[in-house]
Amino acid sequence: MKVSRVIFHVDMNSFYASVEQAHHPELKGKPIAIAGNPKERRGIIVTSSYEARAKGIYTTMNVTEALKICPELILLPPDFPKYREASKAMFTILRSYTHLVEPVSIDEGYMDVTEIAKECHPLELAKEIQLRIYNELDLPCSIGIAPNKFLAKTASDMKKPMGITVLRKREVPEKLWPLNVEKMYGVGQSMAKKLKSLNMYTIGDLANADEGLLKEHFGKIGVRLKRRANGIDDREVDPESIYETKSVGNSTTLPVDITEMEDIEKTFRHLSSKVAERLEAKNLCGFTITIQIRDCHWHNHTKSKTLQNPIYLKTDIYQEAMQLFPKAWDGTPIRLLGVTVSNVIDKKRSAEQLSIFNYEQFAKEEPIYEIIHEMEKKFGKGIIQKGIDVKKKSYASKTSFSKDFLEDLKDFIDEY
Structure with missing residues (x-):
């Protein structure tokens, strides 16, 4: 009998703004926003405190527009080293419970607590983790509890800030299906528009859609979204994913x-x-x-x-x-x-592409490939590799700040 997994999705609330408030207590309770440099046309709101959001401030809003809506808004430049340190501290707390922690970005990650949940109720465990992060780092977070990653991610978004939400697979038809399809994690504006053109307006419509139709229009992604809309997600919590x-x-x-x-x-x-x-x-x-x-x-x-x-x-x-x-x-x-x-x-x-320039080389090497093929049949794929480099694992490319922080986790992870 397959044991039901217990997956947490830990999502830090208004992370950059919360870090600033933790470092500067005088900012607590005030509308603050992290923004780029308007002179360089990067004058947009990166994130804002919940006090600012209550006044209509939202991510990607132009700074000029934000100040018109909320003249008392306190604008702060991003302090990336500070946010990296806070992220590392948060993941350190998560890893004190289990090594099965998968960072997704600088402010969120998954935990597989299936084994721990045998001795400690998941809800109590989530409360303890949430309070530790708040008491030790002065940072709020929300935690989603579910049998898989998709539902855990969905659950963590349901109650913010400082929310803990349990979402069971049997609750999907009641809690998810009535929602507009664009509310589903993994469905962007463009995808939502295409789905609606096919008369799929709600998550329920997607869940009950013809799989052939989805595959025709969206390929494998369409089939995957249908499975997720039905609460099905077989992905493991993979600590090694940060190396990819x-x-x-x-x-x-x-x-x-x-x-x-x-x-x-x-x-x-x-x-x-x-x-x-x-x-x-x-x-x-x-x-x-x-x-x-x-x-x-x-x-x-x-x-x-x-x-x-x-x-x-x-x-x-x-x-x-x-x-x-x-x-x-x-x-x-x-x-x-x-x-x-x-x-x-x-x-x-x-x-390597076989061409008029290298076919002779391939012809010469063909007997070698036959030997390798036979050995792989006997001992397994990859037993012999051509020109392999012995290197440390490659960390995620520095294509954005949220990915850069993964490089900082290397030393900590390598200790375990």
């Missing part, structure tokens, strides 16, 4: 809105070069390239392409990005551009 790089990307907010191709090409060359540098540093290549465009009205447009052969050179990344660009741009002035290479693998794992 799934994508490498770079984006930039432009000093002024641009429409000229010369400026667009220059920006894409710069972004492609940055992405190529990061891929090279990690010895990676990727099969999928995605470009992002944010226009002057804050509308996001993305376009992706999956290639037959992986890429990693800046010239190739630039060329593919520029081919995608006309398909994603409607002519509206551009505020931000981004390039991401995903579906990445180690370069040594990428298949």
Whole structure:
């Protein structure tokens, strides 16, 4: 009989703002917001305290607009080292209970507490963890308790701040199905729009949709979303996941809105070069390239392409990005551009392409491959690898601050 898992999703509440209030008690109870530099066109709200949210302040709001709505709003620049330290302290507390902790971003992570729950009621355990984080770090968090990761994540969003919510699989039809489909974790605005065009307006509609229809329009993602909408999620809590790089990307907010191709090409060359540098540093290549465009009205447009052969050179990344660009741009002035290479693998794992220039080499090596094939049948896949590098595990690419913090966890994790 399969034992039901007990999964926690720990989500720090208004993390950056809460860290600032913990360091500066005089800010508690006041509307504060962390914001970028307006002079560099990064003048948007990154996060805000719950006092600010109560006055209508929200993430991505323009600073100028925020001050009109809330003149007493206290604006603070981001202090990333401070947030990293708070994140490490939070994960240290979580790891004091179990090694089965999977960081997702700087302010959230999963815990598999199945074994601990045999001796301690999950609700009591969640209360203890929540109070420890609050008492020791002066930081609030919400915790979702469920039999899988998707439901735990969904539960943690149901009650904030300082909430603890239990969500059982049998409660999915009652609690999730009536909600609008865009309320479901994993469904963005673009996906929601497509689902509604197929008459799927609620999570329940998605849960009961024809699987063939979903697969036709969305591929494997559609099938996965249907399973999640039915409360099914078999993913394990994987502490090793922080060692994996799934994508490498770079984006930039432009000093002024641009429409000229010369400026667009220059920006894409710069972004492609940055992405190529990061891929090279990690010895990676990727099969999928995605470009992002944010226009002057804050509308996001993305376009992706999956290639037959992986890429990693800046010239190739630039060329593919520029081919995608006309398909994603409607002519509206551009505020931000981004390039991401995903579906990445180690370069040594990428298949060499048989061509007129190297077929003789492959012909010579064919007897060797036959021997390797026979040995793998006997002893298992991967028993012999060509040109393997002995290195430490690769940590997540520094494509955003929320991913950068994972590098800081290395020393702590390696002790266990």
